Amino acid sequence: MISNLFESLAWLPRPPADFRQRLRDAMELDAPGPALHALATHALDAANLRRLSAAVAALAARGTSLAPLAPFRLGVLGNGTLDLIVPALVGSALRHGVALQCVTVPYGLYPREILDPQSAINRAGCDAVLLAFDARALPLQAADASPAQALDMIDGFRDNLRRHGGTTCIVQTLAAFPEALFGSADRRIAAAPRYLVDAFNRDLVARLEGSPDILFDVAGLAETVGLARWHCPAQWNVAKLPFADACVPLYADHVGRLLGAMRGKSRRCLVLDLDNTVWGGVIGDDGLEGIEIAEGHAVGEAFRAVQRLALDLRGRGIVLAVSSKNDDAVARRAFRDHPEMLLRENHLAVFQANWNDKASNIKAIAEELSLGLESFVFLDDNPVERGIVRRLLPEVAVPELPDDPAYYARTLAAAGYFESLAFSEEDRRRAEFYQRNAERVALKQSAGDLGAYYASLGMEIHFAPFDAMGRARIVQLINKSNQFNLTTRRYSEAEVAALEQDREAFTLQVRLTDVFGDNGMISVVICRPEQLHAAGSRTWAIDTWLMSCRVLGRSVEQMVLRELVLAARRRGIERLVGRYIPSGRNTMVADHYATLGFSRDGEAWVLDVASPESAPTMKIVRAPTFDCPLETRSLETRSLEDPPPEDRATAA
Amino acid sequence: MLSSDSVYERLNRIFRDVLDDDAIVLRAETTAADVEGWDSMVNVQLMLGVEQEFGVHLSAGQMQALHNVGDLVTAIVSRAA
Numbered sequence: 001m002i003s004n005l006f007e008s009l010a011w012l013p014r015p016p017a018d019f020r021q022r023l024r025d026a027m028e029l030d031a032p033g034p035a036l037h038a039l040a041t042h043a044l045d046a047a048n049l050r051r052l053s054a055a056v057a058a059l060a061a062r063g064t065s066l067a068p069l070a071p072f073r074l075g076v077l078g079n080g081t082l083d084l085i086v087p088a089l090v091g092s093a094l095r096h097g098v099a100l101q102c103v104t105v106p107y108g109l110y111p112r113e114i115l116d117p118q119s120a121i122n123r124a125g126c127d128a129v130l131l132a133f134d135a136r137a138l139p140l141q142a143a144d145a146s147p148a149q150a151l152d153m154i155d156g157f158r159d160n161l162r163r164h165g166g167t168t169c170i171v172q173t174l175a176a177f178p179e180a181l182f183g184s185a186d187r188r189i190a191a192a193p194r195y196l197v198d199a200f201n202r203d204l205v206a207r208l209e210g211s212p213d214i215l216f217d218v219a220g221l222a223e224t225v226g227l228a229r230w231h232c233p234a235q236w237n238v239a240k241l242p243f244a245d246a247c248v249p250l251y252a253d254h255v256g257r258l259l260g261a262m263r264g265k266s267r268r269c270l271v272l273d274l275d276n277t278v279w280g281g282v283i284g285d286d287g288l289e290g291i292e293i294a295e296g297h298a299v300g301e302a303f304r305a306v307q308r309l310a311l312d313l314r315g316r317g318i319v320l321a322v323s324s325k326n327d328d329a330v331a332r333r334a335f336r337d338h339p340e341m342l343l344r345e346n347h348l349a350v351f352q353a354n355w356n357d358k359a360s361n362i363k364a365i366a367e368e369l370s371l372g373l374e375s376f377v378f379l380d381d382n383p384v385e386r387g388i389v390r391r392l393l394p395e396v397a398v399p400e401l402p403d404d405p406a407y408y409a410r411t412l413a414a415a416g417y418f419e420s421l422a423f424s425e426e427d428r429r430r431a432e433f434y435q436r437n438a439e440r441v442a443l444k445q446s447a448g449d450l451g452a453y454y455a456s457l458g459m460e461i462h463f464a465p466f467d468a469m470g471r472a473r474i475v476q477l478i479n480k481s482n483q484f485n486l487t488t489r490r491y492s493e494a495e496v497a498a499l500e501q502d503r504e505a506f507t508l509q510v511r512l513t514d515v516f517g518d519n520g521m522i523s524v525v526i527c528r529p530e531q532l533h534a535a536g537s538r539t540w541a542i543d544t545w546l547m548s549c550r551v552l553g554r555s556v557e558q559m560v561l562r563e564l565v566l567a568a569r570r571r572g573i574e575r576l577v578g579r580y581i582p583s584g585r586n587t588m589v590a591d592h593y594a595t596l597g598f599s600r601d602g603e604a605w606v607l608d609v610a611s612p613e614s615a616p617t618m619k620i621v622r623a624p625t626f627d628c629p630l631e632t633r634s635l636e637t638r639s640l641e642d643p644p645p646e647d648r649a650t651a652a
Numbered sequence: 653m654l655s656s657d658s659v660y661e662r663l664n665r666i667f668r669d670v671l672d673d674d675a676i677v678l679r680a681e682t683t684a685a686d687v688e689g690w691d692s693m694v695n696v697q698l699m700l701g702v703e704q705e706f707g708v709h710l711s712a713g714q715m716q717a718l719h720n721v722g723d724l725v726t727a728i729v730s731r732a733a
Contacts, residue, residue: 046697047669054672083693238712239696246704 005407006225007250008043011399011415012095013390015042020051027055033066033099038394040094046084046248049091056090056099069099070263075121075167076102077110077157078132080242085132088252095253096260097374107240114160122165128214128262129161130170130255134242135177140196147199151207158213169213170258173201175222175230175243214258214421221254222247257419267397267417268430269371270313271362273380274324274331274353278310278343279303280405284330284483284549284585293340300340302405306379307342309409317427318418319349319369319434323361323378325549326353327483327588328440335438349431351438355588357553358385359392359447368441369434377417381405382550383516384457392448454554454617461559462511464623466500470509473521477546482585485546486578486592504529506540506567510560512551523547523560527568530577540568542578545592555617561596561607562616568609578605654732659706659725666701670694680722706732 004010016022019039026035040052059066072093076082086102093100103124105113113119121129131154135141138150158169176197180186186194201219208215222230225247232244243251260266275282280292280299293307294300314320320343324331331353335345345351350368352361358380366373373395380386386398399415401408420427466474475493482488491499499505510523524546530539542564547556568576578593580586593605600606660678667676671689684690690698702724703709708731710718718724 046700051672081693081696084697234709234712235700238699238715239693241696245700 005402005411006414007229007246009249009253010043010402011411012041012043013400015039015044015048019048023051023055027059030064031067032059032064033069034394036066036094037069037097040091041394041397044091044249046088046245049249049252050087052091052094053087053089056094056101060099060101066099069094069097070265071101072098072259072263073101073103073125073127074259075124075126075129075161075165076104076132077113077121077129078242079110079134079137080132080236081107081240082132084241084245084248085252088248089130089255092249092252092256093259094256096256097265098256098259098263100256100259114157117164119164122161124165126165126167128168128170128259129165130172130216131157132172132242134172134218135174135193135197135200136242138174138200140174140193140200145191145196147196147203150196150200151203154204155207158211168262170216170255171204171208171213172216173204173219175219176227177231178227214262216255216258218251221251225250254416257416258421261419261421265374266419267377268317268375269319269321269349269365269369269377269434270310270417271321271323271365271376271378272306272310273358273378273382273385274322274326274334276381276405277303277379277408278306278322279334279341282483282549283334284326285480287482288333288338291334291338293338295340299405302408304340304342305406305409306412309413311342311347313418314347314431315428316418316420316423317430319371319431320347321350321352321365321369322348322438323352323358323365325355325358325552327585328353330585332438345438346435347431348438349434350441352440354443355549355552356443357388357447357450359389359450360443360445362389362393362396363445363447364441364443367444368439371434377412377415379408379412381408384514384551384554387457387516388450388453391453392450450553457514457516457554459512459514459554459618460621461556461618462513462621462623463563464509464511466496466507466509467623468497468500470521471496471500474509474524477521477524477548478544481546481548482583483549483588484552485544485583485586486542486589487544487581488583488586489544491544499526505543506564506571508560508563510556510563512554512556519548519551521548522551523556525560525564527564527576530575538573539575539577540564540573542576545578549588557592557596558614559616559618559620562613563620565607565609565613574609576607576609577601578607579603580605654706654729656725656729659728662705663702663721663725663728666698666705670697670701678721680720680725682721683719702728708732 023039026032026039029035076086082104086104089102090100103121103126105121113121138153139145140150154171161167161169174197176194181192182189186192189195230243230247235241235244272278280303281290283291292299293303295304310320334341335343350365352365362376362378366376373393376396378389378396378398381401389396390398397417399412401411475496479490499507506527508525509521512519512522524544526544527540528543530541564576578598580590580592598605598607663678664676667678668674671694676687699715706728708728710727714727
């Protein structure tokens, strides 16, 4: 995926399996614009782009409005076969907020169309005409070719289209061919193809200065992909495809960006997650010294690249904000006190570090800055957070990120969210205009129903007692977790190993999987017999309860408690006693036991295990070695509708 | 080695996708004349789809030598082996 990050549109999520059905459903809506935009916001191949294009044409024929998408009529002229490209342009334009209608001419007829004032293209009232010419169309092939002659030809096209059609042109730079003539000297010898293309591109930029016409840097795009991949001689010969079909979705997306920019649809604000997005690690657990951000450090440099890109974007007028699940003071410390941080609080307009869902936070940021949600980009390494924002705030652009953080910055840049046609002094100052100095804004209302989203994740919670296989990770979590950690008791590997054999203790290691994959071990619990209680009372003290903040808000705590309650009953335990020991870093769980229904008893919290346990909100999987005498199958998996046997026993 | 049954199954999928017609069922003797909408531009898309799906490349000369779907299947099986 990394090797073809660009052609595969890797920043876009893969399309849903039922894409065609969703498209049919969208077409029945009275206002299908937002649904089409959402469907287009996937990494679509030629076939799906063609389906979107057909849908747009059918809806236009019915007279259905595609608002809030901006209508745009684009003439498309070129020397190659455009049949595969035009539908891709229409489908991709939807992604950029544009309802595109294309005007084309029969193959090979473009010179007449341009010159004749009465031609279809000149009478169509185009908002712009895309001049999709490559080097083959221009007098750049012969030994005595000159770039000036080729540029004069393009100038002639532009003049005629402006005069006869009243239209702006989108003019392409030329992608050089990979076939060298002299070798390296192709850059120096005036008769070499590479020299001619270079000269053409340089002078084209100069000639567009002061003109309303727009530059489309196809040369840059082709170089990014690789010229050998861009140009496909077989496809040119067979079908006159001006560049390889594999590059069509990328090319079309780039045209879409330009059209979106012409319609003011480019995005203006980048909201950043912090842990494992802007630095490596979790600052609440790893501490200020533990996060990875250092120059000269392989992991740290990946995240520095994200920070540098964010800063560069700010320099060109993009507003920066933060939305992070963190303790506010802890997260701000990195910006204030970490010497290697490039981003500082004064670069950020809004700083939201709290434990609420990110959709509600982004909504609050948008309201504070008086920017529409369609101006926002949200960068987060966590697929669940990305999914929440996509679902609840579909206007916000949320790039997919590859597994390797080294590619985060490249992926964000490749997405082209901030396409701009020009750069003015006003742009330079815009970020300062929005500057609120990392202000924290109040959440006004929740952005929507998170329960339905979590239910769609296909979560499976896996319970097992401590064992040798999980030991290393258990020890790591016990000694590292600070935030969601009720007692912050640290245990050595030997002590954890001893717990595996301790028949008095009850231990849990908890994993969570979902449609995005395995989240790994996300919670650890240790219960021991309570010594302080009156004789005859069978009580477990919850010695340790910790959880990864990554799965916060997904009812994992409730499920773990449920498991504790069921296990306690099986062992004849009557009460659970929990304690919250403030460590200065675990304030987020101060109300943990109260929220879970425990009652206060002095410094402790007590729960009678006879009180009914909560209903499962996800699938439960128990390990074969687990203390679970009523189980008969070796690896138990159950659906929500099929309660485990002990549930039935206790309900009876 | 690809079985020709599985090649037909995958070809059906490509053809249905390109022509947006789920009723297409290809046979060895099927030609462009038998399938509505199979024109030269569709043919290009079909060939691109085949190259992508099977990871094979057919030269222009090899494409010209194909007379029906059976020839195409033979060409795919012999190259993808």
